[in-house]
Amino acid sequence: MTDSTTPRPTPGDAGVPDAIVPDTKDWTWVLRERCPECGFAAAQVEVPDVGAAVRDSLPRWRAVLARPDARERPEPGVWSPLEYGAHVRDVFRIFDERLGLMLSQDDPLFANWDQDVAAIEGGYASQDPARLAHELEESGAVVADRFDGVDPADVGRVGRRSDGSQFTVRTLGQYFLHDIVHHLYDVRA
Template sequence: MHDPTRAVDPGPARPDTSDWTWVLVRPCPQCGYDSGHVLPIGVPQIVRDAATRYAAVLGRMDVAVRPGEGVWSPLEYACHVRDVCDVMRGRLERILAGDGTTPVELDNWDQDATAVEKQYWRADPGQVAVELQDAFEAAAAAFATPHRAQWSWSAVRSDGAMFTVETLAKYFVHDLVHHLWDVQG
């Protein structure tokens, strides 16, 4: 069993510098995700289903074991998706707080810096399970709120990538699905 008080820093994971926005126009060859099959109205249920699968992953005896050098453990991935839920919910709320006529600017989020700052490798799986459930439920509830016209409201990420509420939802779902594939969940 993982004892966070005895956890040794495994060093940083390999940074992910990919621009994953391409998953909005073609299927992911690794995890099989196809955004063309995701309806915005189904996003809350997809998020809730993913929460259940991540909870099961957090119950594994080897949850804190990295499968290879520079690759996050299932525990670290669970911490990451917990934070992804919060970031994406926050981005959605920013867009919906606008008037829909001007693209909202989205702040940058450095996921690798967050992992180091929060010491994902040292997290308590039981605590992460609680936080993950709360984050997933808050994200699911938020993505259930857009009205029909709001799905086309837009935003621009700090790197220039453009999103609508709909594409943000699909991009978010890929993150959850892909990391389940990463942890074989």
């Protein structure tokens, strides 16, 4: 992240694609309801299911990133499959960190993460698809292993997002997995 004295790249700068309309929805509702877009029912997921589901998603992401249209945005203001892949790689990393905090601290407060700023500052649109596929698989394996290692006695441990939303290890896994599944839906994989 940059501090207030570092200028941020903005849409229209060299290598920075057109702006994406920020997603400001509170997606925690997926913990209670089936997602009408992707069909995922997060409430049915248990912590031991998360690691295997992440691993099952990895070949699909590799295939998405190998597509000839991976760099193309389907319409203005919508991420390309490449940008979604970079986002998911970072989601793997962020949730691995958050799960680690929940397992090692009492009621940690998670650092804010702005996915739209991360996309611009991380150059999601200019990633190398083959390298990204490798990074995504590596990060996915790490977070899958961490979910596999959760002791059943720890599924109720809590942590909080900077907006005040509280998660247990179980609901964090459910919320996280919805994000991965939903983005596969977004890229038609």
